[in-house]
Amino acid sequence: MHTVHSVQALLFEDTEKTDASSDKLSELRALVLDTSAFIQGFDTNDNETKLYTTPLVLGEIRDEFAKIRVTNWEHTGKLVVQMPNDASLKYIFERARRMGEARTLSETDHSVLALTHQLAEEGKQTTLVSDDYSVQNMADELGLPYKGMNTRGIKRRFQWIHYCPGCRKQYDKPQQDNICPICGTELKRKPGKKTTRRAEE
Ligand SMILES: [Zn+2]
Known part of the structure:
Protein backbone atom coordinates (compact mmCIF):
# COMPACT_ATOMS: atom_id res chain seq x y z
CA MET A 1 0.00 0.00 0.00
CA THR A 151 -11.28 23.07 -46.15
CA ARG A 152 -10.52 20.25 -43.69
CA GLY A 153 -6.79 20.53 -44.12
CA ILE A 154 -6.77 20.51 -47.90
CA LYS A 155 -7.17 23.70 -49.82
CA ARG A 156 -6.96 24.88 -53.37
CA ARG A 157 -4.84 27.84 -54.08
CA PHE A 158 -4.68 29.95 -57.18
CA GLN A 159 -1.37 30.46 -58.80
CA TRP A 160 -1.68 34.07 -59.93
CA ILE A 161 -0.39 35.02 -63.35
CA HIS A 162 0.83 38.61 -63.41
CA TYR A 163 0.55 40.08 -66.86
CA CYS A 164 1.36 43.36 -68.51
CA PRO A 165 -1.54 45.08 -70.32
CA GLY A 166 1.10 47.10 -72.23
CA CYS A 167 3.57 44.62 -73.76
CA ARG A 168 1.58 41.43 -72.94
CA LYS A 169 4.48 39.81 -71.11
CA GLN A 170 3.40 37.31 -68.42
CA TYR A 171 5.14 36.73 -65.10
CA ASP A 172 4.54 33.84 -62.72
CA LYS A 173 6.05 35.85 -59.85
CA PRO A 174 5.11 39.32 -58.56
CA GLN A 175 7.42 42.03 -59.89
CA GLN A 176 9.02 44.89 -57.97
CA ASP A 177 6.37 47.55 -57.17
CA ASN A 178 3.96 45.58 -59.38
CA ILE A 179 5.43 47.32 -62.44
CA CYS A 180 6.41 45.58 -65.70
CA PRO A 181 10.23 45.55 -65.79
CA ILE A 182 10.16 45.70 -69.61
CA CYS A 183 7.83 48.60 -70.38
CA GLY A 184 6.98 50.13 -66.99
CA THR A 185 3.21 49.54 -67.16
CA GLU A 186 1.35 48.61 -63.96
CA LEU A 187 0.77 44.84 -63.97
CA LYS A 188 -2.61 43.15 -63.69
CA ARG A 189 -3.19 39.57 -62.68
CA LYS A 190 -5.51 36.66 -63.34
CA PRO A 191 -5.91 33.26 -61.70
CA GLY A 192 -3.76 30.63 -63.36
CA LYS A 193 -3.88 26.89 -62.75
CA LYS A 194 -5.14 25.70 -59.41
CA THR A 195 -2.76 23.87 -57.17
CA THR A 196 -3.86 21.64 -54.33
CA ARG A 197 -1.71 21.58 -51.28
CA ARG A 198 -1.95 20.68 -47.62
CA ALA A 199 -2.85 23.45 -45.22
CA GLU A 200 -0.62 24.12 -42.25
CA GLU A 201 -1.73 22.45 -39.07
ZN1 LIG B 1 5.17 45.45 -70.19
Missing part, protein backbone atom coordinates in the same frame (compact mmCIF):
# COMPACT_ATOMS: atom_id res chain seq x y z
CA HIS A 2 2.78 2.34 0.93
CA THR A 3 4.34 1.86 -2.48
CA VAL A 4 1.06 2.63 -4.20
CA HIS A 5 0.73 5.88 -2.23
CA SER A 6 4.23 6.86 -3.20
CA VAL A 7 3.50 6.20 -6.82
CA GLN A 8 0.31 8.26 -6.58
CA ALA A 9 2.20 11.07 -4.93
CA LEU A 10 4.71 10.93 -7.76
CA LEU A 11 1.93 10.90 -10.32
CA PHE A 12 0.29 13.95 -8.78
CA GLU A 13 3.61 15.70 -8.67
CA ASP A 14 4.11 14.88 -12.35
CA THR A 15 0.62 16.06 -13.21
CA GLU A 16 1.27 19.38 -11.54
CA LYS A 17 4.49 19.80 -13.45
CA THR A 18 2.72 18.95 -16.72
CA ASP A 19 -0.03 21.47 -15.97
CA ALA A 20 2.48 24.17 -15.22
CA SER A 21 4.36 23.60 -18.46
CA SER A 22 1.17 23.42 -20.53
CA ASP A 23 0.15 26.76 -18.98
CA LYS A 24 3.31 28.21 -20.41
CA LEU A 25 2.59 26.50 -23.74
CA SER A 26 -0.92 27.95 -23.88
CA GLU A 27 0.53 31.44 -23.68
CA LEU A 28 2.55 30.63 -26.75
CA ARG A 29 -0.14 29.05 -28.93
CA ALA A 30 -2.35 31.51 -30.73
CA LEU A 31 -5.08 31.57 -33.35
CA VAL A 32 -5.82 34.85 -35.11
CA LEU A 33 -9.42 34.96 -36.37
CA ASP A 34 -10.59 37.08 -39.28
CA THR A 35 -14.18 38.02 -40.09
CA SER A 36 -14.81 34.93 -42.24
CA ALA A 37 -13.86 32.67 -39.31
CA PHE A 38 -16.55 34.27 -37.12
CA ILE A 39 -19.09 34.19 -39.96
CA GLN A 40 -18.41 30.47 -40.44
CA GLY A 41 -19.17 29.97 -36.73
CA PHE A 42 -15.68 29.32 -35.40
CA ASP A 43 -15.89 27.67 -31.96
CA THR A 44 -13.43 25.84 -29.79
CA ASN A 45 -13.18 23.89 -26.54
CA ASP A 46 -9.40 23.94 -26.67
CA ASN A 47 -8.22 25.75 -23.55
CA GLU A 48 -4.59 25.46 -24.62
CA THR A 49 -4.97 28.05 -27.33
CA LYS A 50 -5.42 31.78 -27.00
CA LEU A 51 -7.62 33.53 -29.55
CA TYR A 52 -6.78 36.90 -31.07
CA THR A 53 -8.57 39.28 -33.36
CA THR A 54 -8.61 43.00 -34.17
CA PRO A 55 -11.24 45.67 -33.36
CA LEU A 56 -11.82 46.04 -37.12
CA VAL A 57 -12.94 42.39 -37.33
CA LEU A 58 -15.33 42.82 -34.39
CA GLY A 59 -16.81 45.83 -36.15
CA GLU A 60 -17.76 43.58 -39.09
CA ILE A 61 -19.57 40.87 -37.08
CA ARG A 62 -23.35 41.07 -37.52
CA ASP A 63 -24.33 37.55 -36.41
CA GLU A 64 -25.92 37.61 -32.93
CA PHE A 65 -24.57 34.20 -31.86
CA ALA A 66 -21.07 35.15 -32.94
CA LYS A 67 -21.39 38.41 -30.96
CA ILE A 68 -22.44 36.52 -27.80
CA ARG A 69 -19.57 34.05 -28.22
CA VAL A 70 -17.11 36.91 -28.65
CA THR A 71 -18.40 38.73 -25.54
CA ASN A 72 -18.07 35.55 -23.43
CA TRP A 73 -14.56 34.85 -24.70
CA GLU A 74 -13.52 38.41 -23.95
CA HIS A 75 -14.87 38.16 -20.38
CA THR A 76 -13.04 34.90 -19.70
CA GLY A 77 -9.83 36.22 -21.24
CA LYS A 78 -9.82 33.55 -23.95
CA LEU A 79 -10.04 36.19 -26.67
CA VAL A 80 -7.69 39.13 -26.90
CA VAL A 81 -8.81 42.03 -29.10
CA GLN A 82 -5.95 44.24 -30.15
CA MET A 83 -4.64 46.27 -33.06
CA PRO A 84 -1.24 45.23 -34.37
CA ASN A 85 1.60 47.69 -33.76
CA ASP A 86 2.51 50.29 -36.38
CA ALA A 87 5.66 48.47 -37.50
CA SER A 88 3.70 45.29 -38.33
CA LEU A 89 0.97 47.23 -40.13
CA LYS A 90 3.55 49.10 -42.17
CA TYR A 91 5.32 45.86 -43.01
CA ILE A 92 2.10 44.22 -44.28
CA PHE A 93 0.98 47.28 -46.26
CA GLU A 94 4.40 47.47 -47.92
CA ARG A 95 4.53 43.74 -48.75
CA ALA A 96 0.94 43.81 -50.07
CA ARG A 97 1.71 46.85 -52.22
CA ARG A 98 4.76 45.16 -53.75
CA MET A 99 2.70 42.00 -54.39
CA GLY A 100 -0.01 44.02 -56.11
CA GLU A 101 -2.44 42.87 -53.37
CA ALA A 102 -2.97 46.20 -51.62
CA ARG A 103 -6.29 46.85 -53.34
CA THR A 104 -7.72 43.33 -52.98
CA LEU A 105 -7.06 43.35 -49.23
CA SER A 106 -9.30 45.44 -46.99
CA GLU A 107 -8.05 47.43 -44.02
CA THR A 108 -9.44 44.63 -41.83
CA ASP A 109 -7.53 42.00 -43.85
CA HIS A 110 -4.33 44.00 -43.42
CA SER A 111 -4.96 44.23 -39.65
CA VAL A 112 -5.33 40.45 -39.12
CA LEU A 113 -2.29 39.70 -41.30
CA ALA A 114 -0.26 42.28 -39.37
CA LEU A 115 -1.42 40.90 -36.00
CA THR A 116 -0.45 37.37 -37.09
CA HIS A 117 2.94 38.65 -38.22
CA GLN A 118 3.45 40.51 -34.93
CA LEU A 119 2.54 37.52 -32.71
CA ALA A 120 4.85 35.29 -34.75
CA GLU A 121 7.64 37.85 -34.29
CA GLU A 122 6.96 37.75 -30.54
CA GLY A 123 7.70 34.01 -30.63
CA LYS A 124 4.13 32.75 -30.40
CA GLN A 125 3.06 29.69 -32.37
CA THR A 126 0.52 31.54 -34.45
CA THR A 127 -1.99 30.36 -37.07
CA LEU A 128 -4.29 32.65 -39.00
CA VAL A 129 -7.85 31.31 -39.43
CA SER A 130 -9.45 32.66 -42.61
CA ASP A 131 -11.61 31.45 -45.48
CA ASP A 132 -10.69 34.46 -47.59
CA TYR A 133 -8.55 33.45 -50.59
CA SER A 134 -6.74 36.79 -50.81
CA VAL A 135 -5.86 36.67 -47.11
CA GLN A 136 -4.73 33.03 -47.43
CA ASN A 137 -2.61 33.84 -50.48
CA MET A 138 -0.97 36.77 -48.73
CA ALA A 139 -0.32 34.68 -45.58
CA ASP A 140 1.25 32.03 -47.80
CA GLU A 141 3.53 34.57 -49.48
CA LEU A 142 4.57 35.90 -46.07
CA GLY A 143 5.28 32.40 -44.74
CA LEU A 144 2.61 32.74 -42.04
CA PRO A 145 0.77 29.51 -41.07
CA TYR A 146 -2.94 29.64 -41.85
CA LYS A 147 -5.95 27.39 -42.15
CA GLY A 148 -9.49 27.67 -43.48
CA MET A 149 -12.72 26.74 -41.73
CA ASN A 150 -14.26 24.72 -44.58
Whole structure:
Protein backbone atom coordinates (compact mmCIF):
# COMPACT_ATOMS: atom_id res chain seq x y z
CA MET A 1 0.00 0.00 0.00
CA HIS A 2 2.78 2.34 0.93
CA THR A 3 4.34 1.86 -2.48
CA VAL A 4 1.06 2.63 -4.20
CA HIS A 5 0.73 5.88 -2.23
CA SER A 6 4.23 6.86 -3.20
CA VAL A 7 3.50 6.20 -6.82
CA GLN A 8 0.31 8.26 -6.58
CA ALA A 9 2.20 11.07 -4.93
CA LEU A 10 4.71 10.93 -7.76
CA LEU A 11 1.93 10.90 -10.32
CA PHE A 12 0.29 13.95 -8.78
CA GLU A 13 3.61 15.70 -8.67
CA ASP A 14 4.11 14.88 -12.35
CA THR A 15 0.62 16.06 -13.21
CA GLU A 16 1.27 19.38 -11.54
CA LYS A 17 4.49 19.80 -13.45
CA THR A 18 2.72 18.95 -16.72
CA ASP A 19 -0.03 21.47 -15.97
CA ALA A 20 2.48 24.17 -15.22
CA SER A 21 4.36 23.60 -18.46
CA SER A 22 1.17 23.42 -20.53
CA ASP A 23 0.15 26.76 -18.98
CA LYS A 24 3.31 28.21 -20.41
CA LEU A 25 2.59 26.50 -23.74
CA SER A 26 -0.92 27.95 -23.88
CA GLU A 27 0.53 31.44 -23.68
CA LEU A 28 2.55 30.63 -26.75
CA ARG A 29 -0.14 29.05 -28.93
CA ALA A 30 -2.35 31.51 -30.73
CA LEU A 31 -5.08 31.57 -33.35
CA VAL A 32 -5.82 34.85 -35.11
CA LEU A 33 -9.42 34.96 -36.37
CA ASP A 34 -10.59 37.08 -39.28
CA THR A 35 -14.18 38.02 -40.09
CA SER A 36 -14.81 34.93 -42.24
CA ALA A 37 -13.86 32.67 -39.31
CA PHE A 38 -16.55 34.27 -37.12
CA ILE A 39 -19.09 34.19 -39.96
CA GLN A 40 -18.41 30.47 -40.44
CA GLY A 41 -19.17 29.97 -36.73
CA PHE A 42 -15.68 29.32 -35.40
CA ASP A 43 -15.89 27.67 -31.96
CA THR A 44 -13.43 25.84 -29.79
CA ASN A 45 -13.18 23.89 -26.54
CA ASP A 46 -9.40 23.94 -26.67
CA ASN A 47 -8.22 25.75 -23.55
CA GLU A 48 -4.59 25.46 -24.62
CA THR A 49 -4.97 28.05 -27.33
CA LYS A 50 -5.42 31.78 -27.00
CA LEU A 51 -7.62 33.53 -29.55
CA TYR A 52 -6.78 36.90 -31.07
CA THR A 53 -8.57 39.28 -33.36
CA THR A 54 -8.61 43.00 -34.17
CA PRO A 55 -11.24 45.67 -33.36
CA LEU A 56 -11.82 46.04 -37.12
CA VAL A 57 -12.94 42.39 -37.33
CA LEU A 58 -15.33 42.82 -34.39
CA GLY A 59 -16.81 45.83 -36.15
CA GLU A 60 -17.76 43.58 -39.09
CA ILE A 61 -19.57 40.87 -37.08
CA ARG A 62 -23.35 41.07 -37.52
CA ASP A 63 -24.33 37.55 -36.41
CA GLU A 64 -25.92 37.61 -32.93
CA PHE A 65 -24.57 34.20 -31.86
CA ALA A 66 -21.07 35.15 -32.94
CA LYS A 67 -21.39 38.41 -30.96
CA ILE A 68 -22.44 36.52 -27.80
CA ARG A 69 -19.57 34.05 -28.22
CA VAL A 70 -17.11 36.91 -28.65
CA THR A 71 -18.40 38.73 -25.54
CA ASN A 72 -18.07 35.55 -23.43
CA TRP A 73 -14.56 34.85 -24.70
CA GLU A 74 -13.52 38.41 -23.95
CA HIS A 75 -14.87 38.16 -20.38
CA THR A 76 -13.04 34.90 -19.70
CA GLY A 77 -9.83 36.22 -21.24
CA LYS A 78 -9.82 33.55 -23.95
CA LEU A 79 -10.04 36.19 -26.67
CA VAL A 80 -7.69 39.13 -26.90
CA VAL A 81 -8.81 42.03 -29.10
CA GLN A 82 -5.95 44.24 -30.15
CA MET A 83 -4.64 46.27 -33.06
CA PRO A 84 -1.24 45.23 -34.37
CA ASN A 85 1.60 47.69 -33.76
CA ASP A 86 2.51 50.29 -36.38
CA ALA A 87 5.66 48.47 -37.50
CA SER A 88 3.70 45.29 -38.33
CA LEU A 89 0.97 47.23 -40.13
CA LYS A 90 3.55 49.10 -42.17
CA TYR A 91 5.32 45.86 -43.01
CA ILE A 92 2.10 44.22 -44.28
CA PHE A 93 0.98 47.28 -46.26
CA GLU A 94 4.40 47.47 -47.92
CA ARG A 95 4.53 43.74 -48.75
CA ALA A 96 0.94 43.81 -50.07
CA ARG A 97 1.71 46.85 -52.22
CA ARG A 98 4.76 45.16 -53.75
CA MET A 99 2.70 42.00 -54.39
CA GLY A 100 -0.01 44.02 -56.11
CA GLU A 101 -2.44 42.87 -53.37
CA ALA A 102 -2.97 46.20 -51.62
CA ARG A 103 -6.29 46.85 -53.34
CA THR A 104 -7.72 43.33 -52.98
CA LEU A 105 -7.06 43.35 -49.23
CA SER A 106 -9.30 45.44 -46.99
CA GLU A 107 -8.05 47.43 -44.02
CA THR A 108 -9.44 44.63 -41.83
CA ASP A 109 -7.53 42.00 -43.85
CA HIS A 110 -4.33 44.00 -43.42
CA SER A 111 -4.96 44.23 -39.65
CA VAL A 112 -5.33 40.45 -39.12
CA LEU A 113 -2.29 39.70 -41.30
CA ALA A 114 -0.26 42.28 -39.37
CA LEU A 115 -1.42 40.90 -36.00
CA THR A 116 -0.45 37.37 -37.09
CA HIS A 117 2.94 38.65 -38.22
CA GLN A 118 3.45 40.51 -34.93
CA LEU A 119 2.54 37.52 -32.71
CA ALA A 120 4.85 35.29 -34.75
CA GLU A 121 7.64 37.85 -34.29
CA GLU A 122 6.96 37.75 -30.54
CA GLY A 123 7.70 34.01 -30.63
CA LYS A 124 4.13 32.75 -30.40
CA GLN A 125 3.06 29.69 -32.37
CA THR A 126 0.52 31.54 -34.45
CA THR A 127 -1.99 30.36 -37.07
CA LEU A 128 -4.29 32.65 -39.00
CA VAL A 129 -7.85 31.31 -39.43
CA SER A 130 -9.45 32.66 -42.61
CA ASP A 131 -11.61 31.45 -45.48
CA ASP A 132 -10.69 34.46 -47.59
CA TYR A 133 -8.55 33.45 -50.59
CA SER A 134 -6.74 36.79 -50.81
CA VAL A 135 -5.86 36.67 -47.11
CA GLN A 136 -4.73 33.03 -47.43
CA ASN A 137 -2.61 33.84 -50.48
CA MET A 138 -0.97 36.77 -48.73
CA ALA A 139 -0.32 34.68 -45.58
CA ASP A 140 1.25 32.03 -47.80
CA GLU A 141 3.53 34.57 -49.48
CA LEU A 142 4.57 35.90 -46.07
CA GLY A 143 5.28 32.40 -44.74
CA LEU A 144 2.61 32.74 -42.04
CA PRO A 145 0.77 29.51 -41.07
CA TYR A 146 -2.94 29.64 -41.85
CA LYS A 147 -5.95 27.39 -42.15
CA GLY A 148 -9.49 27.67 -43.48
CA MET A 149 -12.72 26.74 -41.73
CA ASN A 150 -14.26 24.72 -44.58
CA THR A 151 -11.28 23.07 -46.15
CA ARG A 152 -10.52 20.25 -43.69
CA GLY A 153 -6.79 20.53 -44.12
CA ILE A 154 -6.77 20.51 -47.90
CA LYS A 155 -7.17 23.70 -49.82
CA ARG A 156 -6.96 24.88 -53.37
CA ARG A 157 -4.84 27.84 -54.08
CA PHE A 158 -4.68 29.95 -57.18
CA GLN A 159 -1.37 30.46 -58.80
CA TRP A 160 -1.68 34.07 -59.93
CA ILE A 161 -0.39 35.02 -63.35
CA HIS A 162 0.83 38.61 -63.41
CA TYR A 163 0.55 40.08 -66.86
CA CYS A 164 1.36 43.36 -68.51
CA PRO A 165 -1.54 45.08 -70.32
CA GLY A 166 1.10 47.10 -72.23
CA CYS A 167 3.57 44.62 -73.76
CA ARG A 168 1.58 41.43 -72.94
CA LYS A 169 4.48 39.81 -71.11
CA GLN A 170 3.40 37.31 -68.42
CA TYR A 171 5.14 36.73 -65.10
CA ASP A 172 4.54 33.84 -62.72
CA LYS A 173 6.05 35.85 -59.85
CA PRO A 174 5.11 39.32 -58.56
CA GLN A 175 7.42 42.03 -59.89
CA GLN A 176 9.02 44.89 -57.97
CA ASP A 177 6.37 47.55 -57.17
CA ASN A 178 3.96 45.58 -59.38
CA ILE A 179 5.43 47.32 -62.44
CA CYS A 180 6.41 45.58 -65.70
CA PRO A 181 10.23 45.55 -65.79
CA ILE A 182 10.16 45.70 -69.61
CA CYS A 183 7.83 48.60 -70.38
CA GLY A 184 6.98 50.13 -66.99
CA THR A 185 3.21 49.54 -67.16
CA GLU A 186 1.35 48.61 -63.96
CA LEU A 187 0.77 44.84 -63.97
CA LYS A 188 -2.61 43.15 -63.69
CA ARG A 189 -3.19 39.57 -62.68
CA LYS A 190 -5.51 36.66 -63.34
CA PRO A 191 -5.91 33.26 -61.70
CA GLY A 192 -3.76 30.63 -63.36
CA LYS A 193 -3.88 26.89 -62.75
CA LYS A 194 -5.14 25.70 -59.41
CA THR A 195 -2.76 23.87 -57.17
CA THR A 196 -3.86 21.64 -54.33
CA ARG A 197 -1.71 21.58 -51.28
CA ARG A 198 -1.95 20.68 -47.62
CA ALA A 199 -2.85 23.45 -45.22
CA GLU A 200 -0.62 24.12 -42.25
CA GLU A 201 -1.73 22.45 -39.07
ZN1 LIG B 1 5.17 45.45 -70.19
